[in-house]
Amino acid sequence: MSDRELHLNAFLMGVGHHEAAWRHPRTDPRAVDDVAHFQNLGRIAERGTFDSVFLADGVQIWGDVRHSIANRFEPVTLLTAIAQATEHIGLIATASTGFSEPYNLARLFSSLDHISGGRAGWNIVTTAGDRSAQNFNKEANTEHAERYQRAAEFLDVVTALWDSWEDDALVVDGKSGVFADETKVHEINHKGRFFAVRGPLNSVRSPQGHPLLVQAGSSEDGKEFAATWAEAVFTAQQTHEEATAFYTDLKRRVVANGRSADSVKVLPGIVPVLGGTEAEADRLADELTELIVPVRAVRQLSELIGVDLTGHPLDEPVPALPPVTRINGAKSRFELVRDLAEREKLTLRQLIGRLGGGRGHQVVAGTPEQIADHIELWFTTGAADGFNVMAPLLPSGLAEFVDHVVPLLRRRNLFRSEYTGRTLRDHYGLPRPVNRYTEASLTRA
Amino acid sequence: MSDRELHLNAFLMGVGHHEAAWRHPRTDPRAVDDVAHFQNLGRIAERGTFDSVFLADGVQIWGDVRHSIANRFEPVTLLTAIAQATEHIGLIATASTGFSEPYNLARLFSSLDHISGGRAGWNIVTTAGDRSAQNFNKEANTEHAERYQRAAEFLDVVTALWDSWEDDALVVDGKSGVFADETKVHEINHKGRFFAVRGPLNSVRSPQGHPLLVQAGSSEDGKEFAATWAEAVFTAQQTHEEATAFYTDLKRRVVANGRSADSVKVLPGIVPVLGGTEAEADRLADELTELIVPVRAVRQLSELIGVDLTGHPLDEPVPALPPVTRINGAKSRFELVRDLAEREKLTLRQLIGRLGGGRGHQVVAGTPEQIADHIELWFTTGAADGFNVMAPLLPSGLAEFVDHVVPLLRRRNLFRSEYTGRTLRDHYGLPRPVNRYTEASLTRA
Structure with a gap:
């Protein structure tokens, strides 16, 4: 393999990312409440030597209860x-900095890292929307x-803990009866604008x-947050x-922040609609578009962009959207949705069709x-x-990717054939952070 | 088996409940960070057809970092x-109503109940002490x-969610594209003194x-809280x-609250110090007492009762303690500790020896x-x-209990030989709660 290694994350969502996945005959929609379904997805991704699996999360019902899969497991437990x-x-879980306490969240992720032997990741979200706040x-x-x-302050606290x-x-x-060296267990004594946290955490440092x-x-x-x-x-x-x-801009910001460009991996989303032939792939894409329930899709789109489009005629052009400063x-x-609608002069029906596959992530049928x-x-x-x-469909779409796309990436010398590291950081080629307290005492010495 | 069935819960704590357990040759203190150790304890308790395992928890370091096992997994993940x-x-996890949000906590336990197929329990604590608050x-x-x-308000919200x-x-x-009947998914619209929560939860009702x-x-x-x-x-x-x-008083309060006496199971703690003979059991008890580190035990006692006894001479009688109203x-x-010290006129050293086994829970050697x-x-x-x-020691003390005490309880027709139910509620002989919204609509009909 070349020096630079491709990274693949399997984003797990219900029975597929396409919003109509649950209506397609290749899925079992009852599986969204079945832990075995998700364990199976984890095993499939591991068979494909993926770096990680990832779960999104929210702290409210998303979309239209009538037409959507609105229920979900809490990600850290799953x-x-x-x-x-x-x-x-x-194992990457989404969790919000908006509605929890740093001490509790630090413990949950530390515990997942301990339990998994160093495989935990935290997808940090700030959580938009009044429904969540309510x-x-x-x-x-x-x-x-x-x-x-x-x-940002939440991260200061959590990493210190x-x-x-x-x-x-x-x-x-x-x-001697000595369990721990108390000089190496530190109160963090954080006092900031949002949080005051004494510490220490009641857990030893985790594997990563x-x-x-x-x-x-x-x-x-x-x-800017990502760059830090x-x-x-x-x-x-x-x-x-x-x-x-985006890639160039983000790497530049990372370097401007005193970090190496390599220290952040950029992974765009891709919705692979796979077929043995192009025609087969297109047919699957069409089948899925057909299954979209417009009223549900418009409601989800409205939530996604924070602008209410319910009631707008489906076959009229998407109306002019407000300036981003009002969002x-x-x-x-x-901005992505606005640009897409304007660039291609889409009707509302066309727009929800384009977004149905991946909520704004790129859909590639083939x-x-x-x-x-x-990918290459x-x-x-x-x-x-x-x-x-x-x-788009789970588990079938992930299994097809693992069985048919991953072997090509391996043959092209782009992707690993086996795991060489033990932790999630190893897979992503990222170092284990030096402990700030150890570093401070080494500097003093 | 008689109509009334004995219930057994295995309280899991590190490598044993005795505070010096980790120093005893029969334990491996490094196991406190090993998930396999706890999984093994779960399997041992299940071999003994226990109703449940249980994890305590706190949101601070307990005791003296130098001499204690101060690190622990987060219970819901473990x-x-x-x-x-x-x-x-x-699977019963402790979680505090003091420092988390009802929506987050409701999700965690719902998720555990889903993942375990209806085996989750929540040990509700309010969390005392300034260290936690800090x-x-x-x-x-x-x-x-x-x-x-x-x-109490936290419970109103969580159960409504x-x-x-x-x-x-x-x-x-x-x-038809209908995933859920939206008339059966309810906002809870709670507005109280401590919380305002709109709901619904983003999870279907859990198995229990x-x-x-x-x-x-x-x-x-x-x-009073328990009675409700x-x-x-x-x-x-x-x-x-x-x-x-205690038993009589609690059952009376439960009945006064309009609930049947049976609807609450009362389980005192017991620390079984087992030996093949009485002398063997006493020897183990003595070995453990010998291993207590007094400075650590006095600090833990001070935290337990909320009165600082550090510095008090070990071989002097326990000093007079303040009235409970000041605690x-x-x-x-x-009150338990005060009564024990007064009743038996104990020195501080004797008191920490008496409490070393179970922090105030009854120790029975034999x-x-x-x-x-x-037990009978x-x-x-x-x-x-x-x-x-x-x-007192884990896993050995639990395995001995399962292998030597449980068979006697079964022979005496007091305790199950196999599981007949599927959920934790089944094991405890408790009904699945009727959904308040279903009940309300039935009443209206």
């Missing part, structure tokens, strides 16, 4: 169950920039030191041109060769360090 | 891992009565409807007389016959519905 069914693959004692959500300010036990703090000398930090916001605030904190970035990019611009939701996704070509092109021309693979 | 290694046994943006903890008021999907809300009709509700506070506030909410109560009782008084910690445990006699006596004379078994 990944703990997947950890028991797998040996190597990384589940947490608030009438309305806080403003976009402030959400990111809170997130993860460092509060130095790696060699445990002594465990039964003879810090679980891998992942981020997916692509707004200005989001990119993220080690992997999931992003939605519709074209090679946009993807390259308090997911700003970058709003043969395994064509999908592999697409983006990987070798500065658009991606890897991909966030979003199979 | 029980999720144990769920994967077992099939029948119930990890959550506060200088000092709130006052005892207010903690329970918050807990668990009911927010009626049991038959899922339709999953691919043909509500995870089993467990509680362990034995103060006035604690008992608890379905199982863990309690520390030193004598048969005290245990009977803002675990009031009932304070042969399997003697332990079984003790308490069970048949109105002192207990079962026991919270706290093995």
